Amino acid sequence: MNLGIVLAGLAGAMGAAAWLHTSGWYVTFMTGNTERMILEHFKGNHVLGLGALATVLAFLVGVMVATLARIHWWKKSRHGATLVTMAAAYVAWLVDVLTNDSDAPLGVVPILSLAFGLGALNTSISRQNQVAMPLSYVTGTLVKMGQGFALHLSGVRRWVWVAQVVTYAGFLAGIVLGGTVFHSIGTHNSLAALALMSTVIAVITWKLDHPRFADKDAGE
Numbered sequence: 001m002n003l004g005i006v007l008a009g010l011a012g013a014m015g016a017a018a019w020l021h022t023s024g025w026y027v028t029f030m031t032g033n034t035e036r037m038i039l040e041h042f043k044g045n046h047v048l049g050l051g052a053l054a055t056v057l058a059f060l061v062g063v064m065v066a067t068l069a070r071i072h073w074w075k076k077s078r079h080g081a082t083l084v085t086m087a088a089a090y091v092a093w094l095v096d097v098l099t100n101d102s103d104a105p106l107g108v109v110p111i112l113s114l115a116f117g118l119g120a121l122n123t124s125i126s127r128q129n130q131v132a133m134p135l136s137y138v139t140g141t142l143v144k145m146g147q148g149f150a151l152h153l154s155g156v157r158r159w160v161w162v163a164q165v166v167t168y169a170g171f172l173a174g175i176v177l178g179g180t181v182f183h184s185i186g187t188h189n190s191l192a193a194l195a196l197m198s199t200v201i202a203v204i205t206w207k208l209d210h211p212r213f214a215d216k217d218a219g220e
Contacts, residue, residue: 003208004133004163005170007124010085010201011136012174013182014121017194018114020179021106021187027115028136030056051108058112062088062119070123079205081124086198088117093191103186110191117198124205133167141168 015028026032033052040049066081074080092106092113100107118136125133134140141164148161182190 003205004125004135004167005173006201006204007082007121008135008167008170009174009177010197011118011121012171012176013178013197014089014114014118014174014194015136016175016178017182017190018106018111020182021190022111023105025051025055025106025111027055027059027111027118028138030059031139033059051111054108054112055115058115059119062116062121063123064119065116066120066123079202079209081120081122082198082202082205084120085117086195086202088113088120089191089195089198092117093188093195096191097188100187106187106191133163135167136171138168138171141171 011028015026018025018027033055036052037049037056040046040052062084066084069080069084092110095109095113096106099109122135122137123131124135125131145161145164145168148157148159148164151157151160178194181193185193
């Protein structure tokens with residue numbers, strides 16, 4: 001559960017960076033992007049509609065890549081998904097540095113890279129190749145939280161809502177931290193900080209997946 005808080009926090013921070021440094025693009029909110037990829041065309045905003053479609057596809061491909069990597073390379077491991085997310089964060093940062101001014105809004109490639117990375121990140125906590133704890137799927141988390149509260153109050157099942165509250169709190173904390181930091185340090189530095197955060201979390205998940213190596217390093 002502690003790992004879930006950290007991973008949800010990273011998801012919230014990635015969403016904060018994308019939203020603050022664009023004209024309001026969401027890389028965590030695929031429900032809204034699915035609506036926008038249709039409805040923007042009715043308003044004549046065809047570019048925005050296509051952008052929303054591209055964001056959904058990038059997120060979906062990120063989920064697929066991380067899942068395939070888990071099946072074929074990193075079986076029963078959580079660090080594979082965080083490595084994919086880390087790589088996506090670095091791609092977003094490098095492309096932004098090479099193609100954009102320091103305070104200019106994020107371009108298409110960095111945004112799609114972050115959406116790809118978030119898709120991958122959401123597969124981190126899986127059982128039998130199915131997601132056990134969605135990290136940025138806040139709608140589903142709130143539904144489960146509300147059901148858990150109702151079950152607790154009715155005496156049917158107690159404390160089943162704790163995991164959802166923890167995930168939601170982690171996501172909120174990531175947004176608050178990301179918003180506080182990224183709002184004041186500019187686009188390039190925000191993506192660099194995000195890449196560094198994802199690196200630290202990838203190392204943490206690798207050590208959790210390989211405790212023998214971590215213990216060996218600590219003893220040397």
